[in-house]
Amino acid sequence: MQCITLNTMASISLRIDDSVLDDLAKVEKKWQTDRSEAVRRLLLNSVKEWKIENALEEIKQHKKSIGKAAEECGLSKWEILELIKTKNIDWTGYSKEDLEKDLAKLK
Secondary structure, three states: OOOOOOOOOOOOOOOOOHHHHHHHHHHHHHHOOOHHHHHHHHHHHHHHHHHHHHHHHHHHOOOOOHHHHHHHHOOOHHHHHHHHHHOOOOOOOOOHHHHHHHHHHHO
């Protein structure tokens, strides 16, 4: 028995301003590709960026773990930690007041 996997793609249509169409033509020329491929690649990049920004926001709100966020974004834990560091996101939930309480208990 042989298993065959079919990749299916959906089609979308959209309206864009002439200025965006002009920019898209520049992308097509630079990448030496057709419009469909250029739009597909741009959309994939935008979705990936959105997933990362959304995951970082959920980490900041303590709604998502670093491991889960990294997995959903297709990144390693080290990569997501580097983004957290770069964007100065508090992901521990450990405040200055918590530190002071803990230090007072140690005295």
